[in-house]
Amino acid sequence: MAGEIPDLHAQERTGTGKGAARAARREGMVPGIVFGGDTDPLPINIPFNELLKKLKAGRFKSTLFNLKVDGHDDVRVICRDVQRDVVKDLPTHLDLMRLRRTTKINLFITVDFVGEDDCPGIRKGGVLTVVRNEIELMVTAGDIPESVTVSLEGLNVGDNVTISQIELPEGAKPTIDRDFVICNISAPSALKSDENAEDEDGEATEAAEAPAEEEAAAEE
Incomplete structure (x- = not known):
């Protein structure tokens, strides 16, 4: 098993709906939801800078994370969607799915x-x-x-x-x-250079021999 599954730190979000999501963004957080498994969905907030850094690192949606939320047991999650601002292309919401061991x-x-x-x-x-x-x-x-x-x-x-x-x-x-x-x-590059040089020499020799053969044919 992988020895180091990266942590993803989040806070439980109190309140739901657009108002709570806008308040989270004003505080430098990105709202999200954790779903799946045998547990109710959990609304969360993730620090904007931390999330942006992980997104820029690449392959965010194919990376398994260990989600750490105060007051809750750690759980393995994978991202299923990241919503972005249509103008600034910055994250505005994300969906995380809990994983069973058999998933x-x-x-x-x-x-x-x-x-x-x-x-x-x-x-x-x-x-x-x-x-x-x-x-x-x-x-x-x-x-x-x-x-x-x-x-x-x-x-x-x-x-x-x-x-x-x-x-x-x-x-x-x-x-x-x-x-x-x-x-x-x-x-090795030196061997490749030698081979290329041999090929070029061979082509040059063939090119030089061709006119001579044509002249001999013409004289006959």
Whole structure:
């Protein structure tokens, strides 16, 4: 399970309706609602600056949070909607859904790369090119992996690692239905330059030989 689920701090909002929501915004808060599970909906306020910072960090709607509200037990939530001002594009309201341990959700999981010392391609001067440092997986809320491990052991220059080659945590599966590339071992830049130079020399030689062959044909 993920070792560090980020906290999301909120306050219970007293009062509901547009009047209470406007009052919250005047105080630098963003009103919201927590729903789902076997508990009644809980109106909350979240500090505007904290919410804006998390939104700018990206993937807010696909991140699992540990919601902390004074007077209530911590609960895992995921955002289902963020309403924004149509002119300023700033958050004005958000909906959070409580999750049971058996709930299936889509989350981006970090990829850890190991085994570089046992990678022939890297020992020969190859370079690890990471195509995806995170993978979006469908996982169970009660069994979220901290990361997915990709072994580079035995890989040579030109080899790719695709999602089908990775052992995923039990119960997890990719959200993309194709065998996409996670990383590859590419040739060192010096070798690429040499290959390009050889190709250019070959093309130049072929271009020089072509007129000579045409002239010989014409003389015959």
